[in-house]
Amino acid sequence: MKKRNILCAAFALGLVAAANAQVKFEEFFLPKTMRLDYYHAGDAQSEHFFVDEVIEEPYWAGNKHYLVDERPVGSHQFKVIDKASGKIIYARGFNTLFNEWQCTPEAKTTAKAMPEGIVFPYPKNDVIVEFYTRENSTGTMHKKFTYEIDVDSYFVRKSRPSLSTIDIHYTGNPAKRVDVVIIPEGYTEAEKDKFLEAAKAFAEDILGYHPYDEYRDKFNFRAVWAPSEESGISIPGEHLWRSTALDAHYYTFDSERYQMFEDYQRVLDIAANVPYEIIYVLTNSQKYGGGGIFNFYGISAANIPGASTRKTYSHEFGHLFVGLADEYVGGTEMSDLYFQGVEPWEANITTLANLDAKAWGRMIPADQRAKATDHSGWELNPQNPKSPDYNPKKPWSLGIYEGGGYLQQGVYRPWPNCMMNWFHRIDLYCPVCVEAIRETIDLYIK
Ligand SMILES: [Zn+2]
Numbered sequence: 415m416k417k418r419n420i421l422c423a424a425f426a427l428g429l430v431a432a433a434n435a436q437v438k439f440e441e442f443f444l445p446k447t448m449r450l451d452y453y454h455a456g457d458a459q460s461e462h463f464f465v466d467e468v469i470e471e472p473y474w475a476g477n478k479h480y481l482v483d484e485r486p487v488g489s490h491q492f493k494v495i496d497k498a499s500g501k502i503i504y505a506r507g508f509n510t511l512f513n514e515w516q517c518t519p520e521a522k523t524t525a526k527a528m529p530e531g532i533v534f535p536y537p538k539n540d541v542i543v544e545f546y547t548r549e550n551s552t553g554t555m556h557k558k559f560t561y562e563i564d565v566d567s568y569f570v571r572k573s574r575p576s577l578s579t580i581d582i583h584y585t586g587n588p589a590k591r592v593d594v595v596i597i598p599e600g601y602t603e604a605e606k607d608k609f610l611e612a613a614k615a616f617a618e619d620i621l622g623y624h625p626y627d628e629y630r631d632k633f634n635f636r637a638v639w640a641p642s643e644e645s646g647i648s649i650p651g652e653h654l655w656r657s658t659a660l661d662a663h664y665y666t667f668d669s670e671r672y673q674m675f676e677d678y679q680r681v682l683d684i685a686a687n688v689p690y691e692i693i694y695v696l697t698n699s700q701k702y703g704g705g706g707i708f709n710f711y712g713i714s715a716a717n718i719p720g721a722s723t724r725k726t727y728s729h730e731f732g733h734l735f736v737g738l739a740d741e742y743v744g745g746t747e748m749s750d751l752y753f754q755g756v757e758p759w760e761a762n763i764t765t766l767a768n769l770d771a772k773a774w775g776r777m778i779p780a781d782q783r784a785k786a787t788d789h790s791g792w793e794l795n796p797q798n799p800k801s802p803d804y805n806p807k808k809p810w811s812l813g814i815y816e817g818g819g820y821l822q823q824g825v826y827r828p829w830p831n832c833m834m835n836w837f838h839r840i841d842l843y844c845p846v847c848v849e850a851i852r853e854t855i856d857l858y859i860k
Pocket of ligand 1: 762828832833843845846847
């Protein structure tokens with residue numbers, strides 16, 4: 415799939431906040447959700463946040479020990495600060511569709527706004543929310559917006575979810591599980607069974623991949639039934655528009671296979687019907703396509719012929735849940751994504767600027783690195799059909815292979831191929847992606 419969690423930015427690994435900054439959940443939070451809706455606006459050069467409203471939602475699925483994410487991940491971060499003490503009590507990294515749009519040619523000539531929202535456990539006392547954005551050329555985070563919330567204000571809207579929910583794969587207490595909510599798009603009232611079948615297949619497909627297979631009892635998958643007026647989803651390039659729950663469509667940023675929707679608040683409304691942490695949307699379509707954005711949402715067609723449905727789930731889930739980068743070359747018109755001298759924050763690609771900061775670097779000690787580093791470029795890569803050494807079945811050792819992050823040169827990946835690369839030729843994650851998935855799961859279940 416063309417792009418997902420790319421930001422125009424290249425990201426350096428910033429300094430990690432002091433260790434052990436975690437706070438006690440019961441001291442600062444109530445077991446329900448606060449949601450801050452806003453509009454993310456601007457163009458290629460500028461960025462603005464405009465507040466929409468604050469909402470109280472009934473459930474909180476999150477782990478009570480994983481409150482402040484100290485990892486330098488995402489193109490954005492938000493921090494929730496206890497107003498009285500000045501203490502950071504919750505923080506997350508995330509990417510957005512708006513972010514990606516800022517790297518498109520359209521953003522050079524026009525400004526745009528997209529509805530977004532963030533969720534965090536409901537604070538007991540007044541808080542200050544800060545938004546940060548990563549600077550493209552240096553990889554450092556800059557504060558862009560601050561908003562103070564009076565938690566007792568009667569303007570905090572109380573949402574009352576009323577949609578029916580279905581347990582697809584339930585294993586226990588959400589606080590100790592990765593909680594995935596599965597949402598239908600383009601399924602009519604009469605197609606409920608078709609959606610539920612797809613939702614079951616989705617859960618099994620994700621759990622079928624290594625290392626998710628080792629954590630079957632650490633995942634909850636639940637579905638919310640939100641039918642659409644019409645069956646299928648919109649295909650602008652064919653002048654085909656359908657009235658659906660989320661208004662998802664192909665041809666996002668004029669890329670045929672990039673299937674997304676712009677109103678993130680609408681999917682948050684639907685997700686709020688269950689305790690959730692991760693949102694995946696299944697679309698009632700046979701046309702190849704989808705997308706996944708880190709800590710935002712994932713989406714893809716549920717009926718693509720052959721193995722592509724399952725492989726697409728796994729690829730997009732890697733973007734969504736772990737923030738894995740695309741390991742392939744080409745496929746996007748977006749430029750200035752990765753810069754020499756700036757280490758990408760994603761676990762599975764490197765510019766070699768600071769590989770030591772990554773698990774991958776520890777997996778290939780520095781003294782073995784020269785041997786592992788493949789400077790031969792994409793032309794000689796055995797996975798490139800045009801290479802004289804072309805051999806897609808060649809067994810690989812973990813290394814540093816040139817090509818990745820859409821670039822032929824200067825960005826490297828751990829294996830010649832992986833689920834995050836050309837997944838039509840492979841059906842597993844490379845060891846670096848496997849390790850990153852494990853580390854992410856551990857944050858949610860500890
Ligand atoms: Zn990989």
